[in-house]
Amino acid sequence: MYLLSVFLCIAALPTLLFAFPNAPFKTTTRWILDSQGENFTYVGANWPGAGEVMIPEGLQYASIQSIVAKMKSLKMNVVRLTFAIEMIDDIKDNGGDVPIQKAFSKALGSNGEKFYQQVVKNNPQFNSSTTRLQVYDAIAAELAKQEMYVHLDNHMSKGAWCCGGNDGNAWFGDKFFNTEKWKRGLQYMADYLMVRLKGKKWPNLVSIGLRNEFRKPDSAGSSLPYNWQTWYTHNIAAADLVNAANPNILIFLSGLDYDTKLTPLPGAEDMGGGKKFQLSNFKYADKLVLELHNYQNSATACGDMESGLWNNGFRATGDKAVNRMPVVLTEFGFSQADSSYSGVYASCLRTLMAKWETGWTVWVIAGSYYMRSGKQDFEEVWGLLNHDWSNWRSTSAINALKQMIDASLK
Template identity: 25%
Template sequence: MGPPAGLGRLLVAVASLGFSVEGAAGGFDLIPLTELPLKTAGRFIVGTSGRRAHMACVNWYGAAQRQMVMNGLDRQPPAVIAARIVELGFNCVRFPFNLEMLFVSQPSVPNPGVVLAAAPELWPLSALEIFDRTLASLTDVGLLVVVNNHVSAAGWCCSASDGEGLWYTDKYSEEDWLTGIGMVANRYRLNPRVVGFDLRNEVRPSGMVLPTWGTGDASTDWSMA
């Protein structure tokens, strides 16, 4: 049986690391809580037992865009999508967000009746509260989550001219970025299944400014951010 409607566009990117016993749908087993927190050992990711942890991740996008919520919630509620991700054999989800949802106060997301058609209980909530609920639906079924600061301002990513290639933009300062990623880290620090933080999506030129590493230029050097 194929995936529920709306999931085809959801399951768009897979990143597999290492070797593991195959689990559901020929995929990878869920990583038990007893193996958390994860850490690195050389080039490997390992659990508390020292055994290599193997992550098969899917990217669930949407909340970084102007709709402010993950794609697919117009077709299925979060819990159904989370269960389907496990059924398909994944054990990890990359979960993008924008800084705008952290700093802009609004009673609800744009067009909730459309983008949240399958989850009416979420309609009154803010974008950040919906992000919380959706993330919890993933970790509740045993999935690991890697949060990702995709962009600062809500919108599609990416191009060399969108002004979003560095950690700061014309609208959101370095201080805003540091505050934002600190807020997210603190928000989920007690959830052991939130195991990683992807600090920015697709590092690239921002207009005419090229990103660098190790140059000592505070305006472009990612190692100093």
């Protein structure tokens, strides 16, 4: 009996040792691998948290547990969770992180207290002393509990709706885009999450995106040249800081023109000033991933979409690429309030993501926002969830999304 017990314990060891989260992740050529060397494909949704309140959306309508459960029910495995650098600026420069009660009042004025009371009613683990970053902690913990991963994304510098050339967040040195504070914020989050990891918190954090949708600022924006040379200078400096602070996590690099172009990276082409992106030069080459966005909702031919996406970045996954790397489509989306799910755009992406065996995160889980573009309780018709986050906005669209999930995971 004793020997039998020993045998059973030994037989169970692989399950115990290799249980979720199987992190940290790394890359090899075009693949993302977990700690056991198994391929991992990002299949998930965006959960915005970079708006004026700087708290992930929807908590006035639903609990964190219920929101995560809905995504998990689709077999999603990751959430792209966005944040604003302004949150870290408050911590570093303005006396510390802001309690959520104050955050709602500051952003929403007289309606702030109402929103806050709804949040704590749905999420009674929070109270007047809970800070914004502690909400992120709680979301990461629930995602881990339900065995989903976290991809953290710096969406904006100043907390607000993204994106436009005149929002002051477009490019390095823009009105609200303080380049050094951006680097400091990324370093702070990487270090914070490393501490959390050592404390057995955020064990499911596997990656971070340095910046969402670089774009050309308007004439009143940045004085720094909008080109790949500037991109290279500041992104590599930021990546160095993040990797030094937290060598466990993957680092996602986004491109120009609202992250629709990564053109010089796959082929190590000249970026200007003699700068070339050479993956082999990085000591953390196995931690770098490219990300791309696409919103060609008016597409009429899948072939045109395919060639465009391939030439603009996905060719980094091809065997002829100088810098052969994983590419993840971290944003795409369309209205959930009509038949867009059956159109050329959505149908094409369902085909291409499976064909290219690449990951993605759809925009967006949010059925509404605390505030967007000055309007409170803003309806998000692109949201997978309905306005009050209680159910799917469109069963037909969700069924089509399930097909995409199954094909990607297969």
